[in-house]
Amino acid sequence: xxxxxxxxxxxxxxxxxxxxxxxxxxxxxxxxxxxxxxxxxxxxxxxxxxxxxxxxxxxxxxxxxxxxxxxxxxxxxxxxxxxxxxxxxxxxxxxxxxxxxxxxxxxxxxxxxxxxxxxxxxxxxxxxxxxxxxxxxxxxxxxxxxxxxxxxxxxxxxxxxxxxxxxxxxxxxxxxxxxxxxxxxxxxxxxxxxxxxxxxxxxxxxxxxxxxxxxx
Numbered sequence: 001x002x003x004x005x006x007x008x009x010x011x012x013x014x015x016x017x018x019x020x021x022x023x024x025x026x027x028x029x030x031x032x033x034x035x036x037x038x039x040x041x042x043x044x045x046x047x048x049x050x051x052x053x054x055x056x057x058x059x060x061x062x063x064x065x066x067x068x069x070x071x072x073x074x075x076x077x078x079x080x081x082x083x084x085x086x087x088x089x090x091x092x093x094x095x096x097x098x099x100x101x102x103x104x105x106x107x108x109x110x111x112x113x114x115x116x117x118x119x120x121x122x123x124x125x126x127x128x129x130x131x132x133x134x135x136x137x138x139x140x141x142x143x144x145x146x147x148x149x150x151x152x153x154x155x156x157x158x159x160x161x162x163x164x165x166x167x168x169x170x171x172x173x174x175x176x177x178x179x180x181x182x183x184x185x186x187x188x189x190x191x192x193x194x195x196x197x198x199x200x201x202x203x204x205x206x207x208x209x210x211x212x213x214x215x216x
Contacts, residue, residue, distance in 0.1 A: 004051075145165035
């Protein structure tokens, strides 16, 4: 399973700069970033990440970091979040409920860039070390999605939840993203096209267009 971090910020230079700095400071970790609203939502939906770094204040968007974090928890029960902001006090009443979920790794105040990125790299390393020493957390996330899908009575929501379960299942063994999702009108089938970027000769020979039939 890969160590993969998604950085979310509404400023491109900040997102790209932080990804570059953390790549130098943190070993064996893939860093990706998103800075436009559509790209952020698409990345949350389709890309694999074990950890997200989310800025709270996003003046350019209709949504803010709190909305994004809630969306992450809804789509990916495995992922955890580091909150970063220079305005944490303004959002305290909104993030206090998020803190009780156990899915917020830390809340970091933005500061001088070198100190800020160094602090983040330490937290990321520590989090991934603990995670990979305890793989039961990954299994728990998969079971959570599976049970949600199985117990859902609405056909559309059932298919959607099962689709996320299968996506997470593939992503947990190293696939970075789902390239395309196709749902038929009857909601009885979901097709996932998953990019094969695993360095495994056996898996590289397999067609990774996955069809999920009769999910309702």
